Amino acid sequence: MSNAVLSVRNLSVSLQTGPGQARVVDRLSFSLHGGEVLGLVGESGCGKSITAAALMGLVPPMAGIVKADEIMLGGKNLAQLDETSLRRVRGSEISMIFQEPLTALDPVFSIGSHLSTVIRRHRGENRRQAKRSSVEMLERVGMADARRIMQSYPHQLSGGMRQRVMIAMAMACRPEVLIADEPTTALDVTTQAQVLEQLRELGQSFGTAILLITHDLGVVAQTCDRALIMYCGRIVEEAPVEALFKAPTHPYTAGLLAAVPRISSAGIQRVRAIPGLAPHPAALPDGCHFADRCARADKQCRILTPEMQAVERQKSIHRHACHHPLSYPSSFTSHAD
Amino acid sequence: MRTDSPLLSVRDLVVKYRAGSERGDILTAVSGVSFDIDAGSIFGLVGESGSGKTSLAHSIMQLLPPAAGEILFHGEDLAHMNAASRQKTRRNIQLVFQDPLASLSPRRSILQSLIEPLDHFRIDANRQRHARVCRVLETVGLERDLLQRFPHELSGGQRQRVALARALVTEPELIIADEAVSSLDVSVQARIIELVLELRQQRGIAFLFIAHDLAVIQQLADRVGVMYLGKMIEIAPANRLFHHAAHPYTRSLLEAVPVPDPAHGKPVVLQGEPPSALNPPAGCAFHTRCPRAVEQCRVVEPPEEQINETGEKRTTHNVRCHLWQE
Amino acid sequence: MKTAPGHTWFKLRQDRVGLLGLAIVAVFFLLSLGVLFGWLGQGWSVADGGRWEPASVNHWLGTNLLGQDIFQRAVFSTRTAFEIGLVVSLLSTLLGALLGALAGWYNGKPGQSWVDGSILWLMGVLDSIPFYLFVAAVAYALQGWPWAMHVAMIATFWTTTGRLVRAEVMRIKSREFVLSARTIGLPSPLILFRHVLPNTQHILLVQATIVFVAAIKTEVILSFLGLGVQDGVSWGLMLAESTQEVLAGHFNNFLAASLMLFVLLLGFNLLADALQDAFDPRQASL
Numbered sequence: 001m002s003n004a005v006l007s008v009r010n011l012s013v014s015l016q017t018g019p020g021q022a023r024v025v026d027r028l029s030f031s032l033h034g035g036e037v038l039g040l041v042g043e044s045g046c047g048k049s050i051t052a053a054a055l056m057g058l059v060p061p062m063a064g065i066v067k068a069d070e071i072m073l074g075g076k077n078l079a080q081l082d083e084t085s086l087r088r089v090r091g092s093e094i095s096m097i098f099q100e101p102l103t104a105l106d107p108v109f110s111i112g113s114h115l116s117t118v119i120r121r122h123r124g125e126n127r128r129q130a131k132r133s134s135v136e137m138l139e140r141v142g143m144a145d146a147r148r149i150m151q152s153y154p155h156q157l158s159g160g161m162r163q164r165v166m167i168a169m170a171m172a173c174r175p176e177v178l179i180a181d182e183p184t185t186a187l188d189v190t191t192q193a194q195v196l197e198q199l200r201e202l203g204q205s206f207g208t209a210i211l212l213i214t215h216d217l218g219v220v221a222q223t224c225d226r227a228l229i230m231y232c233g234r235i236v237e238e239a240p241v242e243a244l245f246k247a248p249t250h251p252y253t254a255g256l257l258a259a260v261p262r263i264s265s266a267g268i269q270r271v272r273a274i275p276g277l278a279p280h281p282a283a284l285p286d287g288c289h290f291a292d293r294c295a296r297a298d299k300q301c302r303i304l305t306p307e308m309q310a311v312e313r314q315k316s317i318h319r320h321a322c323h324h325p326l327s328y329p330s331s332f333t334s335h336a337d
Numbered sequence: 338m339r340t341d342s343p344l345l346s347v348r349d350l351v352v353k354y355r356a357g358s359e360r361g362d363i364l365t366a367v368s369g370v371s372f373d374i375d376a377g378s379i380f381g382l383v384g385e386s387g388s389g390k391t392s393l394a395h396s397i398m399q400l401l402p403p404a405a406g407e408i409l410f411h412g413e414d415l416a417h418m419n420a421a422s423r424q425k426t427r428r429n430i431q432l433v434f435q436d437p438l439a440s441l442s443p444r445r446s447i448l449q450s451l452i453e454p455l456d457h458f459r460i461d462a463n464r465q466r467h468a469r470v471c472r473v474l475e476t477v478g479l480e481r482d483l484l485q486r487f488p489h490e491l492s493g494g495q496r497q498r499v500a501l502a503r504a505l506v507t508e509p510e511l512i513i514a515d516e517a518v519s520s521l522d523v524s525v526q527a528r529i530i531e532l533v534l535e536l537r538q539q540r541g542i543a544f545l546f547i548a549h550d551l552a553v554i555q556q557l558a559d560r561v562g563v564m565y566l567g568k569m570i571e572i573a574p575a576n577r578l579f580h581h582a583a584h585p586y587t588r589s590l591l592e593a594v595p596v597p598d599p600a601h602g603k604p605v606v607l608q609g610e611p612p613s614a615l616n617p618p619a620g621c622a623f624h625t626r627c628p629r630a631v632e633q634c635r636v637v638e639p640p641e642e643q644i645n646e647t648g649e650k651r652t653t654h655n656v657r658c659h660l661w662q663e
Numbered sequence: 664m665k666t667a668p669g670h671t672w673f674k675l676r677q678d679r680v681g682l683l684g685l686a687i688v689a690v691f692f693l694l695s696l697g698v699l700f701g702w703l704g705q706g707w708s709v710a711d712g713g714r715w716e717p718a719s720v721n722h723w724l725g726t727n728l729l730g731q732d733i734f735q736r737a738v739f740s741t742r743t744a745f746e747i748g749l750v751v752s753l754l755s756t757l758l759g760a761l762l763g764a765l766a767g768w769y770n771g772k773p774g775q776s777w778v779d780g781s782i783l784w785l786m787g788v789l790d791s792i793p794f795y796l797f798v799a800a801v802a803y804a805l806q807g808w809p810w811a812m813h814v815a816m817i818a819t820f821w822t823t824t825g826r827l828v829r830a831e832v833m834r835i836k837s838r839e840f841v842l843s844a845r846t847i848g849l850p851s852p853l854i855l856f857r858h859v860l861p862n863t864q865h866i867l868l869v870q871a872t873i874v875f876v877a878a879i880k881t882e883v884i885l886s887f888l889g890l891g892v893q894d895g896v897s898w899g900l901m902l903a904e905s906t907q908e909v910l911a912g913h914f915n916n917f918l919a920a921s922l923m924l925f926v927l928l929l930g931f932n933l934l935a936d937a938l939q940d941a942f943d944p945r946q947a948s949l
Contacts, residue, residue, distance in 0.1 A: 043523065188549065189549060190590065190606075193593045194608075196595075197606055215522060216595065219595050221597045222604060242599045245598055259524045260523055260527075260552075262597060263552045265579070270556070273528035274527075278492075398846045400842060432842075432846050434843065439839040440842075444862060445857075453849075
């Protein structure tokens with residue numbers, strides 16, 4: 001494992017909502033290593049999208065308060081940079097793609113215009129060079145008729161194509177880190193597979209680390225190397241993807257896995273819902289936020305917030321925040337060995 | 338619950354609508370679809386965007402008039418019903434939409450939204466309507482104090498359960514769920530799936546479950562139909578479809594679903610772009626992306642053929658493909 | 664926030680400038696109520712002073728050409744202003760909402776889109792007629808009837824609201840909760856009134872405040888043309904009177920009327936802006 005290109009320590013975000021202050025992200029800490037795809041997984045409202053916005057410095061000060069000990073990227077602490085410096089970093093060292101590409105692209109500008117703007121701003125190329133680089137990028141993301149696409153406008157392209165344009169724009173400057181916020185949620189299943197493959201390939205060849213935010217466990221299993229499971233603003237489990245799926249240690253992760261339907265050839269495996277409802281961010285209970293829905297919870301869980309504990313398994317680190325984690329089956333062997 | 342005639346029967350349905358302002362912009366959303374739904378059974382309709390599945394649902398709900406073909410409910414053609422029968426049918430077929438926030442009127446309380454169908458169809462005496470609403474809330478697992486709230490105050494899962502409650506309140510025989518779980522979190526989706534199965538089991542309600550997620554369909558459906566660009570390209574009993582899918586599109590769909598298991602192979606990527614419904618390809622609509630297309634596929638539209646040996650209509654496995662035998 | 668109006672009120676409370684506007688409007692409204700109930704401004708027509716008396720204990724702002732008390736007249740005019748403003752804004756907004764909703768609903772419906780077509784045509788015609796020409800024609804036709812001015816204003820001001828509501832209805836009618844009502848089989852008029860129109864509230868409220876301002880400003884000009892208030896006094900009339908007085912060097916009348924007018928309109932404009940922001944769903948906090 002190469003060393004960390006992005007290192008986050010104690011990131012917190014509080015929002016002012018109607019009922020009161022809501023701690024939507026609570027002292028998040030994690031590292032992203034070069035060339036890997038890290039999944040940030042959770043259900044709606046868990047704080048994953050706000051985390052992405054906070055990392056990019058895109059949370060409007062009126063809406064929320066962002067605090068972090070450090071967000072280290074390329075030797076700089078993003079948490080302490082001012083807006084001007086952040087703007088220089090965004091797009092060139094760290095970039096982001098969003099869920100709905102139609103609204104992320106300005107309808108009155110052509111695709112070529114979008115791409116060239118990004119390239120010229122951060123790579124300082126002139127118009128002709130930028131045009132050539134744009135065509136190159138489009139071909140890199142698998143667009144067959146790149147020259148025609150350059151002249152097209154966003155509404156003329158399909159959802160999958162627009163998303164690939166977004167990837168081209170985000171990767172044009174060979175950033176260290178790419179944050180992809182639910183990039184395939186709005187796409188058809190067949191297109192989704194294409195886009196994810198493109199993303200992963202490009203990340204590998206450019207050496208870009210990818211933070212993939214999603215709620216879809218299938219996407220995590222197929223595309224990510226490691227994953228972070230978020231619940232109510234906290235990371236509850238962190239592990240290499242194989243260990244996570246085969247032997248989750250946090251009850252919430254296990255609950256999620258039991259709720260995902262899988263196509264099986266040997267009889268139907270009935271999905272099981274997690275009982276109860278996630279608490280409202282403005283009314284979070286003390287102790288472990290998952291206690292009310294957890295079959296293993298006891299009094300301690302409702303008073304004491306579980307801290308992250310690290311366990312080394314098969315040469316990789318597996319972390320969880322639980323007082324009563326699920327036991328690790330001794331028969332488990334990693335295919336990586 | 339099994340009678341010989343199906344509850345809902347769709348025969349050669351064609352639905353068109355005006356896609357733009359030009360005279361020629363007629364889009365054929367559904368071109369010749371036929372299938373049956375038996376009372377108390379769950380029919381899964383699979384398709385991606387542009388397949389025509391939503392237009393099909395809207396047509397059954399009488400929101401869009403058919404350009405050709407018939408929709409029979411209890412053997413009676415919807416298009417030829419008198420006003421009284423039509424109202425009765427409206428009570429008996431209900432629709433649940435994908436986006437629960439959009440499907441509930443934003444400025445009306447949950448109670449108002451749930452009572453509206455009862456008032457309109459004059460079900461029960463006035464006093465008993467409130468009691469019925471409470472009963473139906475309990476069925477979907479919601480608390481009574483939700484009645485005074487407004488849609489934007491509830492979570493996505495709660496809203497979808499309210500939408501389901503609203504569909505249930507008239508005690509319909511058939512519920513059409515159009516991507517009803519697609520925008521929900523995994524654990525909430527699981528709860529709704531459990532709920533649908535309970536409703537079928539305990540009340541014999543039939544479902545037309547429309548989704549693009551085959552894994553969800555497998556949890557629920559007795560019979561499955563796959564649509565591509567307005568045509569039903571494969572239709573079969575559920576276990577046959579998932580084990581012996583015959584159409585290349587169905588196979589690609591099955592292979593494209595990302596499996597929540599890293600040890601499983603990577604999904605097989607389907608190349609090419611989905612075709613436009615305004616300008617459908619000649620011959621078989623799927624030939625532009627089909628890994629096995631031959632000359633015949635580009636020119637001749639494949640007819641519907643039955644590929645299993647059974648006399649019973651409800652267990653036939655039909656496919657529209659020139660190459661199914663190989 | 665418990666309800667949608669609750670949320671809007673919450674946003675409004677945070678807007679200092681908007682609250683100021685609301686306060687100004689409230690004060691003026693109370694004044695006008697005072698006049699209506701006979702407690703204030705009753706002596707507006709009494710000519711018991713000398714010509715152009717300066718401010719004194721009897722006449723707080725002095726008197727005008729005819730010896731009438733300027734202060735009383737200015738206060739009485741608040742009632743006139745609110746009467747015109749409220750009547751015109753309420754009725755024109757209502758008319759605009761109704762016709763706009765019908766036009767938007769029947770737009771594109773095969774066989775029935777003539778409803779949309781004819782309403783649009785009507786809007787086009789009314790917008791093309793020069794306003795003061797129209798008012799003069801109506802005033803002439805209604806021969807000194809005190810409501811002539813109101814009718815003329817309502818008949819032309821509804822079109823903007825109508826267009827906005829039409830566009831919004833066209834957007835709303837394809838949303839799923841409307842489809843849901845249709846699948847039950849609810850008749851169109853019921854769907855329009857119960858589900859569609861209430862969701863145009865934000866437009867209607869903001870338009871009503873804008874039309875209120877427009878109505879009062881229009882009355883000023885009409886008074887200059889002699890087509891304005893016939894039985895009573897308004898700031899417009901006071902301004903019209905004061906043109907000659909100003910030439911003779913007496914400014915009290917002019918100042919009183921224009922200051923009152925300016926402050927009320929400023930208050931309303933601030934309120935309208937704040938309302939627009941508070942209702943804007945895109946500015947909703949996370």
